[in-house]
Amino acid sequence: MRTQPTQPTQTCTVAGGTGTVGSAAVTSVVVNCATNRFLVGGTISGLAGTVTLQNNAGDDLPLTANGTFAFATPLLSGATYNVTVKTQPTVPSQTCAVANRSGTVGGGNVTNVAVTCTTNVFTIGGAVSGLAPGNAIILRNNGGNDLVQSVNGGFTFTAPVASGQAYAVTIVASPLSPVAQTCSVASGAGVVGGGNVIDVAVTCETRSFLIRGTASGMTGAGAVLQLSGGETLPVGDGSFSFQSPVASGASYNVTVVSAPLGRTCTVANGSGTVAASDVTNVDVTCVGVAPSSGSFVYAESETTSATRDTTNVDVFIVAGQTLSIGTCIVPGASGTGDTYLRLFNAASLEVASDDDQGTVGECGPDGFLTFFTFTATTTETFQVRAGCFQEQTCDGTVAYTLSGT
Missing domain, CATH: 2.60.40 (Immunoglobulin-like)
Structure with missing residues (x-):
């Protein structure tokens, strides 16, 4: 075989291909060809x-x-x-x-x-919920590829991640303005499979803060404050804090619903909008009222010189004020019988008293009606106790005026 077939490639073999030619044609030569694989x-x-x-x-x-x-x-x-x-x-x-x-x-x-x-590469994304209007949150994937999201709804990072590679979505910073919020990530980490990641969930919640401040000029039981028409808080001198937090971005209003006896109170920095921290500068200041007057009626007997079973009335006096009080001399005062007045401070200590003023005529035909003055050195609530001398019977009107500071 000189050359094998090439199209297709085959291998051919010869059988009976050699011998001696006799007296007739040779017909026994056989060529077998097989196509190669x-x-x-x-x-x-x-x-x-x-x-x-x-x-x-x-x-x-x-x-x-x-x-x-x-x-x-x-x-x-x-x-x-x-x-x-x-x-x-x-x-x-x-x-x-x-x-x-x-x-x-x-x-x-x-x-x-x-x-x-x-x-293959796929995108990383999900949805944001709870984001306050006007706020923006910065998200980050795998330490880079920051994404600013300013609305609720879907988000997608710009840089895709290869299948089989990890992803980790974090929050660069939760928003503080105009509303302070805390944001968290759920389903934020994993390994990219065969499709886009769409289930990263970012949830934002608005933070709340306390309303605090300082009160001064309180006496007695102090004042009662109210926060935005809701929580009430009794306060004395010093710092105070409402217990009900107020959401960032919400307004607040601190008012005085009850002032100390004989005092008027003002509130500075009492209203505004909560930002990203506790409000600490509310200032409540109470001062004494202007000089005043008053009166009360009494009818007593057997008070043992105004030491028991008396008619008692509180009078608030600012330090430096002078109390003029009696059943005579003071305009509107009157009385019959032998009256007895005593004045006690907030500690129940007697600070002034009078039995018989002694002025005949103006203070009764025998001068048995009562009048005295008292100048306070401290600001507090005093108590007037009206009664009769020894076990006698008396009645009338006790009148008083306050003058000075």
Whole structure:
């Protein structure tokens, strides 16, 4: 055999091809030709998972490593081949493409099929809820790729992440203005699979703060404050704090619903809008009222010189004020019988008293009505006790005036 067939490639053999020619034609020479078979293969690169190739819709070939490959079933020379991807890699998700995928088998193995795999990338996103109007939150993925989100709803980071790679969504800073909020992330970390991540949940809640301040000029039981028509708070001199927090961005209004006896109170810095911290500058100041006057009626007997069973009335006196009080001399005062007045301070200590003023006529025909003055050195509530001398009977009107500071 001088030359073998090439299209297709075959191998031919000769039987009975040698001998001596006799007296007739030689007819016993037999030539047998068989078409050659060759493998179909090539190289694969970029593979990070498992890919399954096919040739001519069959002869499945799973591959897990980069390098050379060849299908198990050889093809006859002259036959066609067509290499395709049956299943793409999923862990991680990849897309594999085939170059030089089809042709006709020639006189040797096919080795130039080129499979190139690239890992797919996907976006990272989710939804924001609870974000206050006008606020903005800065989100971050994997330590970079910051995203400013100023509305509730969906968000997506601009930089995609390759399948099989980790992602971690964090909050760079929760918003403080115009409303202070605390934001948190749920489902914020994981490994990218075969699709976009859409379930990162960012939830924002508005923070609340206390309303606090300082009170001064309080006497007795002090004052009662009210916060925005709700919580009431008794206060004395010194610092105070309402227990009900107020949401950032909400308004507040501190008022005085009850002032100390004989005092008027003013509130400075008592209203506004809560920002991003406790309100600490509310200032409540109470001062004594202007000089005043008053009176009360009494009718007593057997008070043992105003030491028991008396008619008692509180009078608030500011330090420096002078109390003029009696059942005579003071305009509006009157009395019958032998009256007795005593004055006690807040500690129940007697600070002034009078039995018989002694002025005949103006203070009764015998001068038995009562009058005295007292100048206070402290600001407090005093108590007037009206009664009769010894066990006698008396009645009338006790009148008083306050003058001075």
